[in-house]
Amino acid sequence: MIPLHGFVPGDTCGVLVLVERQATIATLAALLAQAASVRVAPATTSAVRFEGRVLDSTVTVAAAGLSPLDRVDLVVGRR
Amino acid sequence: MPAQADWFDLARKLDWEFSYVSERDVYPEPLSGSPWLGHASWEGWDEPYRTSFSEYVEGQSKKEAAVRAVRDAVGQVDDFQRHDRAWLSTVKLHAATFSLAEFAAVIGNLRAARFARDSAWRNTALLGALDELRHTQIPLFILHELVRWDPQFDWTHKFYHTNNWVAIAARHLVDELLLTSNPIEFAVATNFVFESGFTNLQFVGLSSMAHGVGDRMFERMLQSIQTDEARHAQIGGPVLEVLMREDPEYAQALVDKWFWRTWLFFSIVTGFAMDYLTPLEKRVQSFKEFVDEWVLDQFQRVLKQYGLALPWYWDTFIHSLDYYHHMVYASAYSYRATVWFDFVLPGPNERAWLAEKYPSAWGEFEPVWDRISERWSESGPGVEWYVHGATPIGFCNLCQLVLSGGTPWRNTARVVMLKGRKYVFCSEPCQRIFEHEPDRYEDHLNVVQRILAGHAPGNVLELLRSYFGLNEFDWGKDVRHGAYPWLGAGSTDRNKGVVP
Numbered sequence: 001m002i003p004l005h006g007f008v009p010g011d012t013c014g015v016l017v018l019v020e021r022q023a024t025i026a027t028l029a030a031l032l033a034q035a036a037s038v039r040v041a042p043a044t045t046s047a048v049r050f051e052g053r054v055l056d057s058t059v060t061v062a063a064a065g066l067s068p069l070d071r072v073d074l075v076v077g078r079r
Numbered sequence: 080m081p082a083q084a085d086w087f088d089l090a091r092k093l094d095w096e097f098s099y100v101s102e103r104d105v106y107p108e109p110l111s112g113s114p115w116l117g118h119a120s121w122e123g124w125d126e127p128y129r130t131s132f133s134e135y136v137e138g139q140s141k142k143e144a145a146v147r148a149v150r151d152a153v154g155q156v157d158d159f160q161r162h163d164r165a166w167l168s169t170v171k172l173h174a175a176t177f178s179l180a181e182f183a184a185v186i187g188n189l190r191a192a193r194f195a196r197d198s199a200w201r202n203t204a205l206l207g208a209l210d211e212l213r214h215t216q217i218p219l220f221i222l223h224e225l226v227r228w229d230p231q232f233d234w235t236h237k238f239y240h241t242n243n244w245v246a247i248a249a250r251h252l253v254d255e256l257l258l259t260s261n262p263i264e265f266a267v268a269t270n271f272v273f274e275s276g277f278t279n280l281q282f283v284g285l286s287s288m289a290h291g292v293g294d295r296m297f298e299r300m301l302q303s304i305q306t307d308e309a310r311h312a313q314i315g316g317p318v319l320e321v322l323m324r325e326d327p328e329y330a331q332a333l334v335d336k337w338f339w340r341t342w343l344f345f346s347i348v349t350g351f352a353m354d355y356l357t358p359l360e361k362r363v364q365s366f367k368e369f370v371d372e373w374v375l376d377q378f379q380r381v382l383k384q385y386g387l388a389l390p391w392y393w394d395t396f397i398h399s400l401d402y403y404h405h406m407v408y409a410s411a412y413s414y415r416a417t418v419w420f421d422f423v424l425p426g427p428n429e430r431a432w433l434a435e436k437y438p439s440a441w442g443e444f445e446p447v448w449d450r451i452s453e454r455w456s457e458s459g460p461g462v463e464w465y466v467h468g469a470t471p472i473g474f475c476n477l478c479q480l481v482l483s484g485g486t487p488w489r490n491t492a493r494v495v496m497l498k499g500r501k502y503v504f505c506s507e508p509c510q511r512i513f514e515h516e517p518d519r520y521e522d523h524l525n526v527v528q529r530i531l532a533g534h535a536p537g538n539v540l541e542l543l544r545s546y547f548g549l550n551e552f553d554w555g556k557d558v559r560h561g562a563y564p565w566l567g568a569g570s571t572d573r574n575k576g577v578v579p
Contacts, residue, residue, distance in 0.1 A: 005473045013410035014473040014482030035470035038413045069501045071494045
């Protein structure tokens with residue numbers, strides 16, 4: 001498991017999500033949306049951005065090169 | 080008996096040359112501060128408000144009597160019970176964060192009373208220490224009686240002794256600002272920036288709100304403290320004058336650093352009170368309007384007077400006036416069980432007022448409050464956990480506060496590698512302050528690092544029980560437990576519930 005600083009568009013703070021290294025980026029996106037769901041209604045579609053690039057949702061967290069305490073941003077399909 | 084004018088200058092201004100020790104030994108630089116200058120550079124130090132010890136004691140005695148009289152008349156448990164529950168959270172928030180911080184200021188003033196570089200400065204700091212001791216004791220005395228009615232008031236004394244996340248952040252600030260700083264940094268940071276820059280907002284602005292809600296006790300307490308603050312805050316100016324002459328770059332760096340650090344703290348403590356916790360019909364001005372009136376004009380004028388520039392992040396600061404305390408309030412509302420005071424859900428009328436006061440920013444917060452209201456509508460009243468975050472949140476490695484910099488759509492948090500270690504900062508000013516003095520800050524662990532190091536549990540419920548020092552009796556809740564008349568079908572449409 002690795003901890004990541006996650007940010008969801010429209011939210012008021014960063015969250016700390018724990019994700020399996022072998023989990024897919026799609027799973028990470030779902031975790032981020034869930035973590036902020038008290039304050040931000042889940043979007044219809046979403047992806048994850050890291051260091052300026054949108055990650056392939058089918059690759060694993062490890063394969064995407066994410067390491068503990070990196071910043072990841074949810075990219076949502078609205079607005 | 081000679082007239083005071085005949086002996087006063089001799090009493091307040093008594094310095095001499097040392098014959099068997101050096102001046103540097105009597106006033107070593109680590110304790111007296113930098114730049115280290117011979118006394119000749121400081122001998123012109125002059126305080127605008129002069130008072131003898133007997134005058135001081137007489138004046139303070141009268142103030143104490145006035146506070147006690149108000150307490151006897153309107154400061155009992157049944158008096159507090161009559162106040163709005165949300166307003167009482169203002170009292171709880173201030174009492175916890177300020178009472179023992181004032182005691183830390185006693186230490187800072189006493190260090191100046193011994194190690195400051197001119198006798199008049201030392202005398203004034205000694206009276207400042209006595210002031211701050213009084214400011215510690217007043218809230219402890221007045222609010223102690225309330226503990227038997229409401230355990231959240233116990234945090235007046237308990238707060239700084241806990242590892243609650245707000246306490247970790249407040250201690251990080253207060254330890255550096257008040258407890259450990261040398262007299263030069265203390266004078267610029269505490270007396271000039273904190274007390275001259277912000278306490279008018281705190282003690283005049285908030286005091287007027289206390290008057291508006293009919294809380295005579297809190298109003299009197301704030302006013303009584305303010306009269307002391309106005310006096311000893313004057314220590315900052317004469318110190319800054321010397322610093323601007325001898326090392327203006329350092330003076331600017333201190334002002335830049337401490338304005339930002341204290342701004343974040345004030346924005347939360349006072350912003351919450353003015354824009355959320357005060358009942359709408361009792362609000363005098365918005366937090367931003369108070370800052371405009373009591374901070375911006377005055378502080379910019381004073382900076383210019385001393386030849387200082389605006390802090391380099393001034394645009395960021397101005398921008399944060401519209402956002403920062405709103406970001407933190409919504410975050411804290413959704414993690415209210417992690418703190419010791421209760422929160423109010425802004426209803427349609429409050430949100431209409433906030434939209435009017437913050438026209439450029441409030442639109443970004445509407446969806447957040449729509450969502451939170453929707454959760455309450457789904458769960459019904461009393462189901463606090465359905466409208467509460469369950470995932471840990473991130474904290475800044477400088478201010479130790481939640482990562483709520485920027486806006487809902489552009490959070491300014493940044494992850495930075497320094498000396499092979501990863502740090503996260505909520506904003507550019509926090510990052511640059513840290514990078515300017517890494518040795519001072521790098522070993523302090525924020526809440527997340529404590530969780531990862533195994534010092535604190537990762538489960539939120541366990542974290543707040545075993546580490547934040549809270550239990551179901553004193554952790555924060557919604558003041559109405561979600562039972563708002565306007566919540567219900569269609570209540571998330573803000574226009575439907577506005578009561579004319």
